[in-house]
Amino acid sequence: MSRRDEDVLLPDGKILRHDNGERVVHWIIAIVFIFLFLSGLAMFSPFFFWLSALFGGGQSMRLLHPFAGVVLAVLFYPYAWGLRRDNHWTPADSNWVEHMFAYMRKAMHFPDTGKYNAGQKLMYWSMIPIIAVLTVTGVVLWQPWFAPSFSAGTRRAAGLVHAASAFVMFVGIGVHWYAAYWTRGSIRAMVRGTVTRAWARYHHPAWFRHITGKDS
Amino acid sequence: MALETQDIKARSATTTSVPPNARSHQPEVAKLIDLSRCIGCKACQSACMEWNNLREAVGTFDGTYANPLDLTDQSWTVMKFNETEIDGQFAWLIFKDGCLHCTDPGCLKACPAPGAIVQYQNGIVDFQQDLCIGCGYCISGCPFNIPRLRKEDSRVYKCTLCSDRVSVGLEPACIKSCPTQALAFGAKQEMLVQAEHRLEDLHERGLARASIYDPPGVRGTHVFFVLPHGDQPEAYGLPKDPSVGPLLTLWRSGLARTLGVATMFGVLVAGVLHYMRHGPLEVPGESGAGETDQGKEGHP
Numbered sequence: 001m002s003r004r005d006e007d008v009l010l011p012d013g014k015i016l017r018h019d020n021g022e023r024v025v026h027w028i029i030a031i032v033f034i035f036l037f038l039s040g041l042a043m044f045s046p047f048f049f050w051l052s053a054l055f056g057g058g059q060s061m062r063l064l065h066p067f068a069g070v071v072l073a074v075l076f077y078p079y080a081w082g083l084r085r086d087n088h089w090t091p092a093d094s095n096w097v098e099h100m101f102a103y104m105r106k107a108m109h110f111p112d113t114g115k116y117n118a119g120q121k122l123m124y125w126s127m128i129p130i131i132a133v134l135t136v137t138g139v140v141l142w143q144p145w146f147a148p149s150f151s152a153g154t155r156r157a158a159g160l161v162h163a164a165s166a167f168v169m170f171v172g173i174g175v176h177w178y179a180a181y182w183t184r185g186s187i188r189a190m191v192r193g194t195v196t197r198a199w200a201r202y203h204h205p206a207w208f209r210h211i212t213g214k215d216s
Numbered sequence: 217m218a219l220e221t222q223d224i225k226a227r228s229a230t231t232t233s234v235p236p237n238a239r240s241h242q243p244e245v246a247k248l249i250d251l252s253r254c255i256g257c258k259a260c261q262s263a264c265m266e267w268n269n270l271r272e273a274v275g276t277f278d279g280t281y282a283n284p285l286d287l288t289d290q291s292w293t294v295m296k297f298n299e300t301e302i303d304g305q306f307a308w309l310i311f312k313d314g315c316l317h318c319t320d321p322g323c324l325k326a327c328p329a330p331g332a333i334v335q336y337q338n339g340i341v342d343f344q345q346d347l348c349i350g351c352g353y354c355i356s357g358c359p360f361n362i363p364r365l366r367k368e369d370s371r372v373y374k375c376t377l378c379s380d381r382v383s384v385g386l387e388p389a390c391i392k393s394c395p396t397q398a399l400a401f402g403a404k405q406e407m408l409v410q411a412e413h414r415l416e417d418l419h420e421r422g423l424a425r426a427s428i429y430d431p432p433g434v435r436g437t438h439v440f441f442v443l444p445h446g447d448q449p450e451a452y453g454l455p456k457d458p459s460v461g462p463l464l465t466l467w468r469s470g471l472a473r474t475l476g477v478a479t480m481f482g483v484l485v486a487g488v489l490h491y492m493r494h495g496p497l498e499v500p501g502e503s504g505a506g507e508t509d510q511g512k513e514g515h516p
Binding site: 042043044045046048061062159160163167171174175185202203 | 229231326329348350351353355356357361365370461463466467472473479484487490494496497498499500
């Protein structure tokens, strides 16, 4: 199934960064995440309970939230599996992390960045365990079908871990959103699928060299 | 559906002050269950079902007189008959299970739905099923395993201590039906005095370890027991030292909620500030939006 590297060079001079399937799945996951985040926030903090109105009231929100969670997990893991080859951690990534703040100040540029930079890879590798933990603890809390099989102590712990992981996930996704907005061309890449040659050469030089066979 | 004749002392998932509070002089009430006098006749169980209009399904038999075997959404109090050994001797311990109406209720603390659980000024902890969202957090929050989720309507039920009767000056239905005065109801202070008298009696009769079960871990309860074998509450099915516990306290604390929400806003603010200071990351020369020519954004 894997696309050959040459195929990403399109006839109009653009480069295909995210193919149709990848983009569709990405945006479904994004919508499901927003659904889960808003309904979860309503159940986490009384200050935001009014958000339950968006889901047809508290009962239907409580009913829908776990099903949305299953949809997210079922879509996310095959999606993540498809991205695994481009997310191997390299010494260049460790270097990127070391100079992360200089990168954020636009004081540093990395010639060895592959298809994903180390920030994106950290996002990738953190979401894999976080979504697993959210799914497992979510099943433990899921009334009326699964929760009765677990002890009250287990469910209390699951509630705490579920809230803490959701919090980490929100902060991670928040950074992800901002980074996408900050790096001009990224949102277009995930909406339309394509980037310019200059964009690929500047932001992901090692990827650009790899797909074009050129050094610059 | 909270009772208008009762003041509310605590309300689930509510951060602002709790209205109404004009009748805050109400004394705390309590039901005293003296298990030394209980004969296990189940009159209280029947009276509960009759007053609250509940209908239990036909159940199964486990060799004891318990029927049903445990609390359900239709049986808010259940008589249990524990056969055990105490000091090497056989003991048949009759126990009336049901909500204890804690002063520090784990159910109310765990509940995410505003107002679905209230605690009245008189100490009664009452579920407001119309506001319940069916998440079951109250069930895991309860140190005594009392609330029951009804599958048919996804709402949780338990003993109300007949809050409807108490609010108009009547005793709970179970109290009316008890033939041996094992059950008594009144102001908590008076009930404690009565329990002390019962204890003296029991101590004289040789039950030296008889004691009152009014656990301090939940800051006392509004249904409390005189236990003939007070040193072994577990033998009756009661936890030795119940409390809401650190996990639940941390999970539902104002601190965790505030920290969580504040950090989320912090991420938003950090993004705005970063953008104001550094602007977007662009391919050099691609957009032309430099410090000097702000107007030409977007088109290479």
